[in-house]
Amino acid sequence: MDQQHILLCAAVFVPIIGSFLLPFLGRISLGTRNAAAFLLIAIAFICTALLAPSVFSGQTSGHTVTFDIGTAAFPLTLKADGLAVFVGLVSSFVSALIVLYSWGYVSHYRHQNEYYLEVVLFLGAMMGLVYSANLLLLYIFWEITAFASWRLIGFFREKDYIVRADKAFLVTGFGAFSMLLGFIILYTQSGSFEMSAVTKYFADPAVPAPNFAIALILLGILSKSATLPFHTWLPDAGVAPSPVTALLHAAVLVKIGVYAYARLFIVMLPLAGAWLDVVLVTAAASALVSAGAALIDTNMKRIIAYSTVSQIAFIFLGLASGSAIGITGAILYILMHGLAKAGLFLSAGIIEQNTHTKDITKMGGLIRTMPITAVAFLLCAFSVMGIPPFGGFFSKFLVIQGAVDAGRPWIAGVFVFGAVLTLLYLWRIFTTIFFGDAQAPATEGSRLMVVVVALLAVLGLVGGILVAYPSDWANAAVRQIPGLGN
């Protein structure tokens, strides 16, 4: 095992194993536990960051780090390529910020030990999923994230909340099982769960990939990424604590589906023809329906959750366009949306904790008492809307350019309409909460929470001005994908 392999394994297994120690630390000292939770995620981030230089430096697909944790007869490969490292960096970075915010947010609630355990376990499983180069391994990590998110959504243990946690678990679980079935079908044909073996087996044009398996896997992906018609669990999951919704809805969980799409259907088994149309039309419908729902709903967190559903569709647009520009844009979108949407959810958390309501019709005028949160919310909203100089501008531009580049200008037009609706619902939520007559008096949140939110807003701005760096990495990630390299 050389240094790169240690880093790769540490990024995955340090948080997973470490998470189970957190409840014991919690018995000793709360501060130590909180610090340890942050540290575990920070380790995952640092290990990934240390892998980055060698992975991004490469011009070809040769620059990857692979490590097999299985046996010779049954390999289970972990692999770090540009795509994995990029998504891993985004996930662990945003998660680390969310844990910092949680120090303030959950300090008044029960079950904190379990909370930190699940959050760190979730992130560890996410890292594992990102680095999986084996279908079975991917599935195992996939289910760990489902389990952790189920417990986290039902964190407050009220009956209604638990029902909604069950709903999220059942819908994504149903998707996961059908995906597993799809994996097994691929296995029966190619004789291996290793992605590279599957690619090699189906590379021959005479051996078409079975459509039934593709449909089943797609079902799993769409349910995890909360895309129409499997999206309704996501707004319902808004009953979870705000840092959790930020983690699930914005930064990490919904990105699993998108990431899996890129990993399975762009790298492993490139989709073409009618399948791309299916994904694009589904994404378009998802973008419009959820944006419509976001403009009608009055529950703050549900609105932001619908917005996530709609923005995820933009990522699918970039990925399914099939053009290198669109895919680069989609990868960049994962970063920009993660930062901005986490900022929105965490701002919503501050507002909710201080006004004791989620109903936006009962809020108003909060800009006077919560100016920093208000400005941070607005800046994050600008990034989601895609207003320059915020990072969201570039990612939105690139995914739409990708669609046009792939010869689908009409789909691009539909998504521009989706972007118009994005403007509308974000302005509606922002002005209803922060302008107008003050209804519920509220003060600014704790210093740490406000700092995290402000940091996310500033990062959205920095990400736009210095877009050269993340887009360089995204571009490097795309260059490593066979067939798209240039």
Add this chain to the structure above:
Amino acid sequence: MNILLLLILVPIVAGVLVLLSRKTIPHTRESATMLIALVNLIAVIALFGQDLPYSHSWGPFKAFSLDLRYYSFSSFILIAAAGFTLLVTIYSWRFMQDRAHRSQYYGYMLLSLGFTNGAVLADNLILLLFFWEGLLGTLFGMIAIGRPGAWKTAMKAFIIVGVTDLCLMLGIILTGTMAHTFKMSEISLPVQGLGITAMLLMCVGATAKAGAMPFHSWIPDAAVDAPLPFMAFMPASLEKLLGIYLLTRITLNLYKLSPDSWVSPALMTFGCITILAAVMMALVQKDFKRLLSYHAVSQVGYMILGVGTALPIGIIGGVFHMVNHAMYKSCLFLTAGSVEKQTGTTDLAKLGGIGRLMPITFTCFIIAAMAISGVPPLNGFWSKEFVYDAALSHHVIFYLAAVLGSFFTAASFLKLGHAAFLGKRDPANDNVKEAPVSMLAPMILIAAGCILFGLWNALPLNHLVGPSTGLAAEAQEHAGFHLPSLLLATLTCVALLGALANHIIGARANGGGLHAADHIQYAPVLGSIYKKAQTDGADPYNFATRVAGYFCTAGWACDKAVDWVYDGFTVWLTRTLSFAVRASHTGSYALYVLWALVGAAAVVIYLTRIMP
């Protein structure tokens, strides 16, 4: 560092610093803003006449290149923008001194200047879009700080301009993809197929920035809500410059628009509707600022009409009209600001008779009002004549619409001047004084500019408009007192005299300047149209949001239907099935044994008959 980059970065960095500044020594923000605006003006003038390209890579994509170009057209727009910015900052010093949010006001102003410089200097469509859309933020901010509740107008402005910016984005993407480059100086596409869609989408973005109908409705609202210098700064000058600049680039460089294409008359119709509909609304306004704001919309129509003809003289006229309009309209807004500052109101019913008390303001007003009405030999006269000539070459109907627009423009300014400065004075205004020098100076300078550009129109035509549009020879031909057509000029004068007669008759009949247009407002058919036009429903923005509302309700219903499948149908199905299974478990051993036997038989049959 490259001078072109500095032109963009210095105002932006200074803007951010001003925005973040807290309690400062008095006048630091103001003087810093003025200093930056002055330096910016000196820099763009010093560079005049040069052709400076600059290119730097920005990120891994060829398309995301930092291409800037300072050449004849961009230098013209830059100088105009820099000049107006400086004058408005000088004006704002006294106007804004008692108001709150000054850090934000000056910060946004500098940011707007930087973004505008960036958009004009950009030689790459993506870079142009970056700065262009960046102006949305400052637009929102500058309106929102106007007064409590102004955020509604700010949001409306943001949404209208934001939506059209998205159209521009799609247009740019289509254009860039078809041309295989985003570098503006390398793009030259024919107007056909998808190119028409792309070009129209870009035109939507450009004309909406300039404030054409139906994207105009935030401007009259902002006139009331936003701080007044903002109106002279953004809708009257900077946004017009940007919008018409881009429109000209689209029709002249990016696409080869020919006068024979159907797109040309379509643009002209669009321009004519904007002229007439907005001027008719202006005519019946009872507020100084709102009346002016409708003219800010109406005059864009002339520019679109001129550029849309795709004829050399029309393009020259349109671009010349753009700079003329920026001059007289910002001057008019500044006079409105003086009146507001000195009397505390812009309601025409409460004004009147203050012309003697504010003679300099009144004089500037008269000059600018004559310029906008196209009275010879002021600057507006020349540019309108060019546009008329080009419109007539297409079809007489465009010409008639344009002249009718001039008639109403003159009528509404006669009404405005009469109601505000002449007539009976409200006793409350008896102690009104002339505005302070720092507010008068910008107005005097701009008014003098209107006269200069009229009497010596060779200066702008030969040195600015001609080289910018690449039509130097045509511009030279018409410079000086060389009218395109003496007949048309005579007809213009007839129309203006008609407006004067109409005003005198109207004022006599209806009692006073304010009601001089009442006979038009309450005319048989027009009356009912006016009534409808003044309701909320006539605002295209309200109409569009209502349609969006229906769409969203449909989306919401769709979402709820999907959710019912999970929360209702699936639960029902599971319960029904499990109840059915439970009902079959009666507890009877005989029944269970029977099931077991049937099952065993099925297994045996499968294994013996089907498997082999």
